Structures are given as structure tokens and as C-alpha cells.
Amino acid sequence: MTGTPKVDFALDTYECIVLYPGPAGPALPNETVQRLQSEHFQHMQALQRRGIVLVSGSVDGPAREPAPPIGFGLARTGSVDDVRSVMEADPAVQAGLYQVDVMTFLCPAGSMDFPLAKMQS
Numbered sequence: 001m002t003g004t005p006k007v008d009f010a011l012d013t014y015e016c017i018v019l020y021p022g023p024a025g026p027a028l029p030n031e032t033v034q035r036l037q038s039e040h041f042q043h044m045q046a047l048q049r050r051g052i053v054l055v056s057g058s059v060d061g062p063a064r065e066p067a068p069p070i071g072f073g074l075a076r077t078g079s080v081d082d083v084r085s086v087m088e089a090d091p092a093v094q095a096g097l098y099q100v101d102v103m104t105f106l107c108p109a110g111s112m113d114f115p116l117a118k119m120q121s
Contacts, residue, residue, distance in 0.1 A: 010109035012076075015083040017056065017102050019071030024096025033097060040092035044073070047086060052077055054114040071098070074112075080104060 004011065025033070047053040056073030075083045084102040092098045 004106065011106045012109045012112070013078070014054070014105040014107070015075040015077060015080050015102055016105035017053070017071075017073035017075060017083060017087055017100060018069045019073075020069055020099050020101070021067045022093070022096040022099045025098075028095070028097060032095075036092040036095050036097045040090055040098065043090045043092075047075075048117065051117065052083065052086060054117045074105065074114075 028036070044053060044056050048056070052075050054074045054076055056071065059069055059072050061068045077083055080102050084100070087093060087100040087102060090098070090100070093100050
């Protein structure tokens with residue numbers, strides 16, 4: 001399915017950020033992985049402080065192929081391309097520890113609230 005579904009109620013639109021293991025991860029030394037994870041966390045906190053990312057965090061599940069997502073977030077800027085751009089600037093994405101996908105997420109209007117995002121703005 002592509003595009004906005006035809007529904008008889010209002011929808012809120014977000015940008016859904018999905019983080020996956022990157023191709024370079026297995027080859028990176030543990031110290032580098034630790035540094036990049038710290039830099040990734042700082043990058044995400046900065047995006048949240050700027051009001052770009054509303055919420056983000058890690059996800060965990062069974063190991064399988066292809067590799068499952070390891071992180072998830074929601075933004076609300078109105079532009080998948082803008083969110084993709086700031087996520088591709090993440091040092092851990094640039095180093096290949098992670099790779100990112102950004103897509104549109106639709107849900108019933110008013111069904112989600114982000115109190116921490118409100119406190120930061």
C-alpha cells in the first residue's frame with residue numbers, strides 16, 4: 001500500500017526512523033563500537049532537544065536474517081527527506097555501524113502524545 005489510506009477520520013503524520021545493524025559493525029573493534037554508540041546517543045539527544053525527533057530507543061528481538069531492526073524513532077517535521085538527512089549525519093551511520101531507513105507513519109489523529117518532547121520545547 002502506498003499513499004494515504006482512505007479513512008473517515010483524521011490522521012497524524014510522522015516520520016518513522018528504523019535503525020538496522022550496518023555492514024561495518026562486525027569488523028569494527030569493540031572500542032570503536034562503544035565510541036560510535038555513545039556518539040549516536042548524543043546525536044539522537046541533540047535531535048530531540050532541537051524538536052526533530054519526538055521519541056527514540058532500542059528494540060530487541062530474536063536473531064534472524066535479514067537482521068531485525070535495532071532502533072526505532074518518530075519525528076514530526078513533515079519531511080521524510082529532512083529526517084533521513086539528519087539521520088545520515090549520525091556518526092554511527094556514517095561509520096557503517098548502523099544503517100537507517102525513514103518512512104511515513106500514519107495513525108489516528110491525537111492517538112499519541114510525547115510529554116518529554118513537550119518538556120524540551
